[in-house]
Amino acid sequence: MPSPRRLRTFELQSRAVLWAGAMLGLLVAAAVATLAVYEYRNAFAQEQARGALMARVLEDQATRTVETASIAMSSVSDLLAAQAIGDATEPGPGFQQALVGLPYLRSVAVLDRQGTVLASTARGEYGRVIDLSLLGPWPAVGQDRLGGFLKGRTLGDIAHGPRAATVPEGVGFIPLMRQVQMRSGEGLLLVALINPDAISNQQALTLADERAAAVLASYAGEVLAGTPSAPVPAGTRLLGHPVFARYLPSTEHATYRGQGVREGPQVVAFRVSRTRPLVVMVEIAQSHVIEAWWQAIGGIGSVAGAALLFLAAMTFTAWRSVNSRETTRRMLDEAQAEVAQRERELSVTIKSVQELIFRTDATGVITFVNARWQAVGGTQAPEAVGRRLRDLVVPHQREVVDALFSGAEGAGVRSAQVAVAVDEAQPPRQFALAVVPLLADGSVVGFAGSASDVTDRVVAQQKLQTQLAVTALMLEVSPLPLSMVDLNGCYMSVNQAWEDFTGHRREDVVGRSVASVFGEEYAAQQRVRDRELLARGGRLREEARLLHADGSYRDVVLVKVVVPGDSGEPAGILRVLMDVSEFREAERATREARDAAEEASRAKTEFIANISHELRTPLQSILGFSELGVTRAGQHERLAAMFGEIHSSGQRMLALVNDLLDVAKIESTVGVIHLERTDLRPLVREVVHEVEPLLAKRQLEAQLQLSPAPLLAKVDPLRFQQVVRNVLANAIKFSPERGTIVVAGAATAAGEIHLSIADRGPGIPEAELERVFDAFVQSSQTKDGSGGTGLGLAICRKILDAHGGRIHAENRPGGGTVFHIHVPARAGLDTGAIPLVE
Numbered sequence: 001m002p003s004p005r006r007l008r009t010f011e012l013q014s015r016a017v018l019w020a021g022a023m024l025g026l027l028v029a030a031a032v033a034t035l036a037v038y039e040y041r042n043a044f045a046q047e048q049a050r051g052a053l054m055a056r057v058l059e060d061q062a063t064r065t066v067e068t069a070s071i072a073m074s075s076v077s078d079l080l081a082a083q084a085i086g087d088a089t090e091p092g093p094g095f096q097q098a099l100v101g102l103p104y105l106r107s108v109a110v111l112d113r114q115g116t117v118l119a120s121t122a123r124g125e126y127g128r129v130i131d132l133s134l135l136g137p138w139p140a141v142g143q144d145r146l147g148g149f150l151k152g153r154t155l156g157d158i159a160h161g162p163r164a165a166t167v168p169e170g171v172g173f174i175p176l177m178r179q180v181q182m183r184s185g186e187g188l189l190l191v192a193l194i195n196p197d198a199i200s201n202q203q204a205l206t207l208a209d210e211r212a213a214a215v216l217a218s219y220a221g222e223v224l225a226g227t228p229s230a231p232v233p234a235g236t237r238l239l240g241h242p243v244f245a246r247y248l249p250s251t252e253h254a255t256y257r258g259q260g261v262r263e264g265p266q267v268v269a270f271r272v273s274r275t276r277p278l279v280v281m282v283e284i285a286q287s288h289v290i291e292a293w294w295q296a297i298g299g300i301g302s303v304a305g306a307a308l309l310f311l312a313a314m315t316f317t318a319w320r321s322v323n324s325r326e327t328t329r330r331m332l333d334e335a336q337a338e339v340a341q342r343e344r345e346l347s348v349t350i351k352s353v354q355e356l357i358f359r360t361d362a363t364g365v366i367t368f369v370n371a372r373w374q375a376v377g378g379t380q381a382p383e384a385v386g387r388r389l390r391d392l393v394v395p396h397q398r399e400v401v402d403a404l405f406s407g408a409e410g411a412g413v414r415s416a417q418v419a420v421a422v423d424e425a426q427p428p429r430q431f432a433l434a435v436v437p438l439l440a441d442g443s444v445v446g447f448a449g450s451a452s453d454v455t456d457r458v459v460a461q462q463k464l465q466t467q468l469a470v471t472a473l474m475l476e477v478s479p480l481p482l483s484m485v486d487l488n489g490c491y492m493s494v495n496q497a498w499e500d501f502t503g504h505r506r507e508d509v510v511g512r513s514v515a516s517v518f519g520e521e522y523a524a525q526q527r528v529r530d531r532e533l534l535a536r537g538g539r540l541r542e543e544a545r546l547l548h549a550d551g552s553y554r555d556v557v558l559v560k561v562v563v564p565g566d567s568g569e570p571a572g573i574l575r576v577l578m579d580v581s582e583f584r585e586a587e588r589a590t591r592e593a594r595d596a597a598e599e600a601s602r603a604k605t606e607f608i609a610n611i612s613h614e615l616r617t618p619l620q621s622i623l624g625f626s627e628l629g630v631t632r633a634g635q636h637e638r639l640a641a642m643f644g645e646i647h648s649s650g651q652r653m654l655a656l657v658n659d660l661l662d663v664a665k666i667e668s669t670v671g672v673i674h675l676e677r678t679d680l681r682p683l684v685r686e687v688v689h690e691v692e693p694l695l696a697k698r699q700l701e702a703q704l705q706l707s708p709a710p711l712l713a714k715v716d717p718l719r720f721q722q723v724v725r726n727v728l729a730n731a732i733k734f735s736p737e738r739g740t741i742v743v744a745g746a747a748t749a750a751g752e753i754h755l756s757i758a759d760r761g762p763g764i765p766e767a768e769l770e771r772v773f774d775a776f777v778q779s780s781q782t783k784d785g786s787g788g789t790g791l792g793l794a795i796c797r798k799i800l801d802a803h804g805g806r807i808h809a810e811n812r813p814g815g816g817t818v819f820h821i822h823v824p825a826r827a828g829l830d831t832g833a834i835p836l837v838e
Contacts, residue, residue: 014319021315025308032304036297043293044267044286048255051269051282054214055253058203059271059280062216065104065199066276069176069192070144072102077142077180077190080110104198106173109155110180111189117155118188128159138179138189146276147175148222149196149235170233172196174224196225196234203227212284215261219248219277223261232261243270243281257286356431356451362444364389364405394419394428404435405447412436417454429455481577484563487534489514489527492572501577503549518546530573533560546577555584619657623650656791673716673802677826680711680720680753684745687724694732695741702728705744711753714826719799723807726792727757727819734761735816752805753825758818763811772809773797 109120115130135158139145151172152158173193180188196216203214204227213230217223221244223236238244242259253271260266260283268283359368366384373381390401397418404414414435419428435449475482481498485491491509499505504517515523525544533540540560548554557578565571629643688702695702731741745755764772764779771777775794793807800807805823812818 014323017315017319021311021318024311025315028304028307028311032300035300039297040290040293043289043296044257047267047284047289048257048269051212051267051284052253052255052271054207054212054282055269055271055280057206058214058216058282059273059278061202061206062199062278062280063273063276065202066146066176066194066273066278069102069105069194070178072105073108073144073176073178073190073192076108077178080180080188080190081182104195104202106193106195107154108190108192111155111191113187113189115160117159120155122154122156125154125156125159128156129161130155130159134158135175135177135189135191138187139177141179141181141187144176144178146218146278147177148218148220149174149224151235154193155191172234199225200227207282209284211288212282213260213262214283215281217279217281219272219279224278226261230261231263243268243279248272248279358384358389358449358451359438360389360405360435360447360449362405362446364401364447367446392420394421401433404433404449429453430458431455483575483577484572485514485575486572487570489523489530491517498577501549501579502546529560533562533573534570537562543580554579555581619650619654623647623654626650673719673799675714675716675803677712677714678717678720680713680715680745680755680823681706683715683717683721684724684743684755687721687728688743690725691728691732694729698732698735699738700732700735701740703740703742705742707746709747711745711747712825713753713823715803715823716799720803720823723796723799723821724755724757726796727807727821730792731757731759731761731817731819735759736761747825748822751825752822755821755823756818757821758812758816760812760814760816763815763817764809766811769809769811773807 107120107122107125109122109125110118111130111132112118115132117125117128117130120126134150136145136147149172150158152167153171153173157167174196176192176194178190180190182188199216203216203225207214207227210229213227215223215226215230215232215238217238221238221241223232223234223238225234226232232238238261241261242256247254247256247270253269255267255269257267258265260268261281262283262285265286266283267286267289268281270279270281272279356372357370358366358373360366366387366389369381369384371381373379373384389405390398393401400416400418404416414437415433417430417432420431421428430453431451432454433449433451435447437444438446438448476495478495479497481495481501483491483494483498490511490513494504494506494509502517509517513523514526529540529542538561542558542560544556544558545553546556557580559576559578561574562570563572563574626643626647630640630647633640633643684706685704688704691702694700728741728743735741739760742758743756744758745753748754768777768779772779773793773796775791777794797807800821800823803823805821807819807821809817809819
């Protein structure tokens with residue numbers, strides 16, 4: 001062995017070489033990492049500075065565009081104030097001059113207080129009546145106001161009456177309005193239509209970078225224009241965008257890294273217009289900045305990698321040189337130590353081996369044993385010397401031991417299994433003996449042998465034989481027909497139930513192929529299924545028709561499992577037959593009854609749909625003539641009242657027919673709902689907005705208490721809004737005037753979206769809270785002849801059942817009713833269609 005001093009010297013030299021190489025490598029890696037971090041921060045700082053500059057330039061362009069249009073509008077308004085607007089459909093030269101040099105204006109028009117176009121640079125607009133509510137409030141006299149994005153090319157696209165051709169998605173204009181005070185005192189509205197596409201093109205040309213995106217939005221968060229790389233169409237609301245949610249109005253310009261209008265993290269710069277309620281946002285994906293950073297440090301990384309490889313190679317060469325000298329010395333020392341170690345190991349092995357190792361003379365008298373003797377003979381090893389091995393064996397097996405130690409010539413191994421009584425209080429233990437004669441000059445001078453305790457193995461074999469016998473008996477007495485075939489399709493065994501079912505005796509089929517017993521066609525089908533079972537493992541279940549011993553064909557379920565062999569590979573296939581003839585007969589009877597019931601239901605649904613369609617034709621005539629009668633009645637109040645009653649009754653009848661059509665469609669297998677991953681809050685707000693005229697008519701207030709977080713669920717938007725609309729309409733109908741209706745929505749801990757609509761109406765008797773959801777059933781508290789059909793809540797429940805949701809009602813303390821709507825809060829990304837049935 002090397003001396004401790006020499007080992008310490010070698011270790012110090014080896015470590016010194018490795019530490020020197022490691023330190024140099026760490027220094028190179030640290031320098032490269034520091035440079036990479038600096039370049040990383042510098043890349044983002046430069047991109048933020050560039051974004052801020054672009055935002056400032058684009059804001060200046062957008063502001064100057066609007067301001068230039070405003071100056072032109074001021075000039076035109078001065079011309080208008082000095083003259084009267086005539087009946088001519090063509091604008092004058094001064095009016096037409098407004099578009100000269102302003103290519104970003106689509107047209108300029110003059111409107112009166114009723115929205116009538118008095119003059120316009122666009123052909124065909126004179127005399128059209130514009131929907132002024134879309135333009136918003138008029139600015140003060142001599143002032144102008146910039147409106148929001150409107151879909152269309154000209155004012156004619158937002159006029160009352162027939163529309164022009166359908167306007168493509170994304171085409172629109174931004175109105176710039178100025179009120180003009182005429183000499184007659186009349187106030188007119190001068191409207192210039194700014195083309196958002198011109199602003200988008202201007203932004204794209206200024207950016208000159210396809211990776212960047214720019215968006216022009218109003219101060220309220222509405223997108224007015226954007227570059228093609230910005231995936232938000234004009235008119236989109238960005239209320240959740242960080243610029244509007246976190247920065248405005250306290251900060252007018254800034255840059256940050258985070259959420260933008262595009263997916264993924266962005267480097268965003270924004271700036272608010274100095275004179276107009278406009279916000280310009282410029283962004284570039286952080287992935288592009290990181291990609292440029294990777295390209296910038298690629299050369300540095302290559303040089304650093306080469307330097308590290310060079311250092312590693314030099315360090316390894318030096319370390320190997322130090323080790324090569326010591327390795328030669330160590331190999332010599334180890335060879336010498338190994339010889340001594342092997343001698344000690346052999347001695348220890350003999351002592352520690354768990355089997356009994358012994359040596360005897362030619363007559364079987366023990367001359368040497370190892371330490372294992374104590375477990376076999378019950379005494380210490382030295383006490384065994386001089387004893388005969390046969391004396392330890394039970395008396396009736398001593399002759400077997402004598403045969404092992406006979407003087408017959410031969411050097412082969414002699415073995416036997418004998419029982420040894422180690423302890424009189426315990427049953428004998430089984431040992432496997434093996435002895436080899438020791439020869440000298442051709443004569444046996446002794447024996448060397450070993451003994452292994454195989455008691456546990458013998459007991460296990462006995463238990464296994466017992467278990468196999470029990471298993472075979474269980475299979476034999478099983479009432480299910482059982483058979484086992486090998487991998488070649490030949491029968492290995494069958495039980496008594498199989499013989500009774502097929503009528504074949506086991507001695508006639510064991511060893512024969514399935515084809516010879518049941519025919520080639522059945523055997524070919526089974527071979528295909530057997531190959532499938534062997535390929536995938538597990539179990540296989542199939543149905544078939546087999547010939548019974550009584551000559552009839554029976555419906556059976558055939559279950560197959562692979563039986564493993566000794567090596568773990570498949571040894572055969574166990575087949576179990578179950579006679580399901582009676583079950584299949586009952587199933588066929590049940591199916592025929594169900595088909596008859598479904599046919600009756602279809603006939604009922606078709607009758608409702610047909611009769612509803614037939615009723616609509618005369619109802620349309622009744623409603624048309626009643627409306628004509630009310631119009632023609634003039635001052636005849638009684639006649640007008642009669643026609644009014646006819647018209648109201650017809651409307652109620654038409655509502656009933658429409659509800660019948662809804663019920664027929666929902667109960668048919670044709671109606672489907674299309675599930676989409678949707679935030680329910682906008683759907684609810686749209687419905688509340690639709691019923692605002694009804695709320696105003698009864699002087700009611702609708703309070704929305706929706707969760708600030710998205711209420712995401714998979715619903716059919718139109719069908720879900722139909723549910724909310726029906727429930728909200730009932731609340732409006734039965735709420736007292738000047739009352740409040742509360743619409744609340746939130747996510748629950750049970751994984752559902754809960755929407756509630758509460759009113760202060762007369763309420764519903766407790767006994768009728770569930771019955772009001774049945775078709776043609778109304779509450780006794782609200783059944784006042786106001787025109788309800790009793791189908792609305794029934795339709796709501798059917799729609800929610802199709803969504804996997806539910807609806808129920810309860811009375812509020814202090815009066816009124818609250819309806820609870822629950823739908824599962826699903827977060828799937830796919831869209832699918834499912835049948836809308838009960």
